[in-house]
Amino acid sequence: MSEDVTGIVVPIHLDYTYTPGVAASRFLRHIAEGNYVGQRCPKCKKVYVPPRGSCPTCGVPTDEEVELKQTGTITAFCIVNIPFAGQAVECPYVSATIQLDGADIGFYHLIQEIPYDQIHIGMRVEAVWKPREEWGTTTESIAHFKPTDA
Amino acid sequence: MRDVAVVAYSAWNGVEHERNEVEILMPVVRDVFDKVGLTKNDIGFTCSGTSDYLAGQPFSFVSALDAVGAWPPIVESHVEMDGAWALYEAWVRLQHGDLDTALVYAVGKSTMGDLLDVLALQLDPYVLTPLWPDPVSLAALQARAYLEKTGKTEDDLAAVAESRGRRVDRASGYIASPLRRHDCPPITDGAAAVVLAVGDRARELCERPAWICGIDHRIEQHQLGARDLTRSESAKVAADKAGASGVDVAELHAPFTHQELILRDAIGLNGATINPSGGALKANPLMVAGLERIGEAASRVLDGSAAKVLGHATSGPCLQQNLVCVMESR
Numbered sequence A: 001m002s003e004d005v006t007g008i009v010v011p012i013h014l015d016y017t018y019t020p021g022v023a024a025s026r027f028l029r030h031i032a033e034g035n036y037v038g039q040r041c042p043k044c045k046k047v048y049v050p051p052r053g054s055c056p057t058c059g060v061p062t063d064e065e066v067e068l069k070q071t072g073t074i075t076a077f078c079i080v081n082i083p084f085a086g087q088a089v090e091c092p093y094v095s096a097t098i099q100l101d102g103a104d105i106g107f108y109h110l111i112q113e114i115p116y117d118q119i120h121i122g123m124r125v126e127a128v129w130k131p132r133e134e135w136g137t138t139t140e141s142i143a144h145f146k147p148t149d150a
Numbered sequence B: 001m002r003d004v005a006v007v008a009y010s011a012w013n014g015v016e017h018e019r020n021e022v023e024i025l026m027p028v029v030r031d032v033f034d035k036v037g038l039t040k041n042d043i044g045f046t047c048s049g050t051s052d053y054l055a056g057q058p059f060s061f062v063s064a065l066d067a068v069g070a071w072p073p074i075v076e077s078h079v080e081m082d083g084a085w086a087l088y089e090a091w092v093r094l095q096h097g098d099l100d101t102a103l104v105y106a107v108g109k110s111t112m113g114d115l116l117d118v119l120a121l122q123l124d125p126y127v128l129t130p131l132w133p134d135p136v137s138l139a140a141l142q143a144r145a146y147l148e149k150t151g152k153t154e155d156d157l158a159a160v161a162e163s164r165g166r167r168v169d170r171a172s173g174y175i176a177s178p179l180r181r182h183d184c185p186p187i188t189d190g191a192a193a194v195v196l197a198v199g200d201r202a203r204e205l206c207e208r209p210a211w212i213c214g215i216d217h218r219i220e221q222h223q224l225g226a227r228d229l230t231r232s233e234s235a236k237v238a239a240d241k242a243g244a245s246g247v248d249v250a251e252l253h254a255p256f257t258h259q260e261l262i263l264r265d266a267i268g269l270n271g272a273t274i275n276p277s278g279g280a281l282k283a284n285p286l287m288v289a290g291l292e293r294i295g296e297a298a299s300r301v302l303d304g305s306a307a308k309v310l311g312h313a314t315s316g317p318c319l320q321q322n323l324v325c326v327m328e329s330r
């Protein structure tokens, strides 16, 4: 008697040419120049960074660009101790939501140059850029954030 | 039943290398609202048709809502299908009786991934998808079966292409025999939006609402070998249930030339003008082209040039699933 087929392996792989969109492309080109540039909603005046070209609250285009300071506040963080496939940074490390001064929404980046048990919500941080020659159209142009000296 | 009408329609088709899906959709939604002087705050129910497989991004249908704005919280739903089925869900939702308006939209960037591979994933995952049959090859099997059964020829297919505005080149090679370039749809990005309204609200919003007098959708076997590909039983039943007789204009969602012939056989459109928009042979944005057929047909009522129209949408390989929406002036 032949054996029952209880499972098959079907490898699936799809390739995409990702388009970040007009707003995010502008943001990434600014990053390559060392600037953090968000967009302000004309209706509710919220500043989004990275911008996605629309205000998800109001449903209108966000055309006005706003250059942001490179200092901000930690609004949430996590000490990552568990390795996973495709991990780019060695464990343990700290991933945090940082709200830049002048922005109304946080974004993710790494916190370094401080013992991890001293990191807290509300901590003031500033961007630490990689050497200029390593800048590109990626938020990885910033190496990490560190506590401000002040 | 409550009377529901299409009161506004807007769409954009093209090939887009710069804008993302939200940026494509936003001006279309803005335009459809402007046509009837509404804002998102006037809309009772929002329903969309998009596919995460096209975007290559899970939950891309949630970020698509950025084009509408979802605060204060809106009543919203989504189908991983062509926007025509989102319109069907919105029509059902309006039958509940508590809401009077709906926004239906669809967006699809077919050009971001390899569309032929993406569409292979809609097939049966055990015996078909592992072979990665592309949709053009499957359509060609259907076309070959259709020609052999009916005695029609490649010239009959070319005649369809010609009347939809395609440049016919009979000397060009086959993409998949018997289909040549002019028998196949272009790969298109696009977005479309429709506003539905009920009864007096519809009459307030526009002069000549396109009243939905019948809407129905039917599906056939997933397994291609288990059905007769040369005819479309599901389109026929949907058309009968929706009351498709006596329409002036029909917009058929037929991505391939032979599929228009199969649909014409199934729906029986004596004397109707077919696909004045050019149909899916002119622009075929995945997830969008079916909703566009309903919107284009409705536009003929909205502009006063037709009294009774039909919009058709298809989904799945070889016309597997079909929706028919019949609309009229009153």
Ligand SMILES: [Zn+2]
Pocket: A041, A042, A043, A044, A045, A046, A055, A056, A057, A058, A059
């Ligand atoms: Zn806003």
